[in-house]
Amino acid sequence: MAVMSDSTPVTPAADAPTGASTDAAQTGTSRVKRGMAEMLKGGVIMDVVTAEQAKIAEDAGAVAVMALERVPADIRAQGGVSRMSDPDMIDGIIEAVSIPVMAKARIGHFVEAQVLQSLGVDYVDESEVLTPADYANHIDKWAFTVPFVCGATNLGEALRRITEGAAMIRSKGEAGTGDVSNAVTHMRTIRRQIRRLGALETDELYVAAKKLQAPYELVAEVARSGKLPVVLFTAGGIATPADAAMMMQLGAEGVFVGSGIFKSGNPAQRAKAIVEATTFHDDPDVVAKVSRGLGEAMVGINVEEIPQPHRLAERGW
């Protein structure tokens, strides 16, 4: 047995490359990709468009930040094609904070994802919030070392993304609205469909897989374990501490907040309050306490008032 003693020299030279490009160590494995999401559980990931906002998010206790060009509320207001962020902006955010940095690529835009990987982002969000680049195919996420998170409105969609290599799923909700209703619908749908699978006989799972349009092996795994094989977060319309706490009580393992923080009256305080309400989601006294004196919430848009073609959750399939 080769237990090393205290006298083993610490060898890396100052200029030695970091990382683990060794013969035995493996990077980019499923366990490493999915494990990264496990470490984010119980936390809040915040949309930021500048390095200053990223600092505010880190100081408020965010577990990660999501770098994007415009928050969903502005994408909605300004229209046009929305794309991956400027690399300079992403570099600036990576430079500014010590917590993980995620960034969004367009659905199917595998070169944007290659660029984000090369910039050193820690997670890529293949996101319906940006304008899709491919209306038939999503990115082959197995081809990357960087892990991916994808949105889903139901279990079949979640399992198709996992089949393509997603290492984390978030319910889609309806981004940029401040209206939590779609996040609720999507989270309840995913969780209900998982529960139903658990009640099926083995021979019924084949038909269930066909109806879900997902591979049988993955469907059988979910039926056995009673959960997705990857972490499930919520996103899309969360604007208050109570919204975050409700989504956690509905079974989310963590929260993405987009426009809800930096489109509100007091971003630093609201960000901190949402972090605290996420941890203590099952304690109404804490949620009440942190909800006081937050100032204006973002101005909301009722999802029902958005014409069907303008709803982001319907992008992706």
Add this chain to the structure above:
Amino acid sequence: MTTIGVLALQGDVREHLQALTGLGVRALPVRRPTELDACDGLVLPGGESTTIAKLARTFGMFEPLRERLASGMPAFGTCAGLILLADRVEDAAAGQETFGGIDVTVRRNAFGRQVDSFEDDLDFAGLDDPVHAVFIRAPWVEKAGNDVEVLARVGHGPATGRIVAVRQGPLMATSFHPEVGGDTRVHERFVDLVRAV
């Protein structure tokens, strides 16, 4: 019955609770000082060390936890938990606090970013077969005091020799995540530590 808490402010709490329950101890999530009182030992899970420290400060866990550590409660930290048990942090976020207790200096995100996260086999002091270790944006121990026992180092590659598991008295910590992957031998060593106190 031996009761071991898992600090449940943020992170991979469930994996630790499962590993501990599988070893036949009572395992409890701990978010409040009263819950800490019920524990014979505490696990500090993987997660975001800055987030966990801030929540511990806001919700009055910081001083009670420091007092329990100072009075000899066994604790085991993985990844973020190693940072939280370290006396000193390199590359800390501005104003980042730790509970401390282990006389080491740790470097955050020492191996690089997520694309550099990796899994590998490691020799671990006192275990016959190597541990399969999962490193996720992991810290390493830059400097260790004389009273710190080194339990594992990186075996090869550019980070060869870097210290990734330590013990000082009743406190244990690893850079990697023994709770991810189903090998409970490292947790077993911690349970033994708790039972020995």
